[in-house]
Amino acid sequence: MSLSTWFSISNLSVMPFWLSLILAPRTRWTDRLVRSPLIVLPAAAIYVALVLPALGLVLPTVARPELSPVAALLGSPLGATAAWAHFLAFDLFVARWIYLDARERPWPAPLLSALLLATLLLGPLGLGAYLAARSGVVARFRPGLRRGFRLLLDGSRPLAWAGLGGAALLAVNLGSMILDPRELTGAPLWLKPAKFAASVALALLTLAALLRHLGPATRGMRGAIWTLIATASLELLIIDGQALRGVTSHFNYSTRFNGVVFQIMGLAITVFTGAVAYLAVIAFRRRVADRALGWGIRLGFLAMLFGSVIAFLMPRPTPAQLTTLQAERPTPIVGAHAVGVPDGGPGLPVTHWSIEGGDLRVPHFMGLHGLQVLPLAGWWLSRRRRRSGETRGLPSAAASRLSVIAGVGYLGLVATTLVQALRARPLLSPDALTITLGAGILLGCLVAATGALAPLARAALQARRSATRSASPFVSDFTSCSPSENSWRPSPTSASMAAPSTSPAYRPATFARALAKQTALAAADASRRS
16 A cells, blocks of 8 residues: 555545534534544554564664654655654544543634644644643633624624634635645645635724724615625635635636636626725715724725736736647646746745735735734824823824824825735845835834924923923012011012023123022021021
8 A cells, every 4th residue: 555545545534523623612512532542553554564663763763852853754755654654643533632631611613622622733833822722811811802702793793703614715725735746836735725714704893893883884885784795705615616626716717717717807806996985085075083092994895896907917817828729729827926937936924925926816915914004003103193181192193194194105105015016026135126115104204203292392392391391490489578678578580581582681700690699698687687
């Protein structure tokens, strides 16, 4: 039997138990299924069957572990297959302990499923997350999580539940990435569905949170909300369906069916962008109580629209594809993420953004997630806003100006990364033009922020100077004694002496001489009395 077959059998030996633990952790069937520790026996038996014949090779390596021999062992097909069976057996044993330990805890099933999924995917990190939750972290954060979810429901109940559905699909796609190790265009087959599920879930949950600040929903807003949910669901359904078939979802014209599917995706994202534009218009027309947060929301919508429009540059044929199309030859792929290099080349971890040429996914990503960045910036500025009756903090006008500056600067950075991508420059290797544009935008934001804060700084400086003058003995109230009058008479008040510019008789030297004379007269009068 080949090692590839052993690898597949080891995956199948633990799949029923993991599916029960993750999908139905609170059912009697799962309780009966995982009660026995023998559930790890199939994976352990596969490990033993692989290691025992090669014990003479494995034992010296693990008895005196060094990096080079261990790397060589794990890099071989036998070592990788045996190590994988080892991981599966121990991860399942740990997951069984987590499940049995959590049975008496009043935790919701989705939380337990998420912890078990993290144990399947990342082993020790999942165990660490469970131990942290077991120590009381969950109980501490549960009221805040419930309150946050209620706020999402107040903003838009359909968007909140749709966002949670996207998060659940993300978990399914991550599990599929483990169980289905196939690759497509140089990346794991299920990586793109997972990234799209995460992006859609985050966008819908963010919209639910932001709409709470825009007042009651009108009929048009409710229509836009359901349009967003329908088009996003269609997009995710198509991407996951194409991944299930083992073909790429974007730019795929290899068959008539794949071409029609991609055209439907393009239509769906166009309608989605139109619904976002409608909500952006509502955001600009509605008055938000907190001005800094309001500008963060408005400019966040603009950034998201900018990122969505950038996506329409991707289906354009590359020069090589255009040549093939003009020659009327079959062209299975029309369009690309990368600029200047083919898709599927070397890229950054996780995102797979090209490190050899430009990549339109960079400005697309930055623009879309401006919907989260800019409202967060506005919220942070609003938290530092001066409250009624307080003297510390930012004035409301300054906070709103800084929110606008942050939004305009962010849009400028998105435009800079777009220019960089269109010039076929990788994100981590900017050219002189990109650096100049970025530095100019940052400098402009710094100058604008300085101008917005300048009145506040001047007011603080004037207040400090006034406090210093009022504390000085030369400007405080004093009394003097006249020898001709056996009584004390008040001298000029601090109010009159604290404004030298309006008193033409005020001179520092004259004032000092007058003070010395009054002191001498008082001393002489005291000596006469004695």
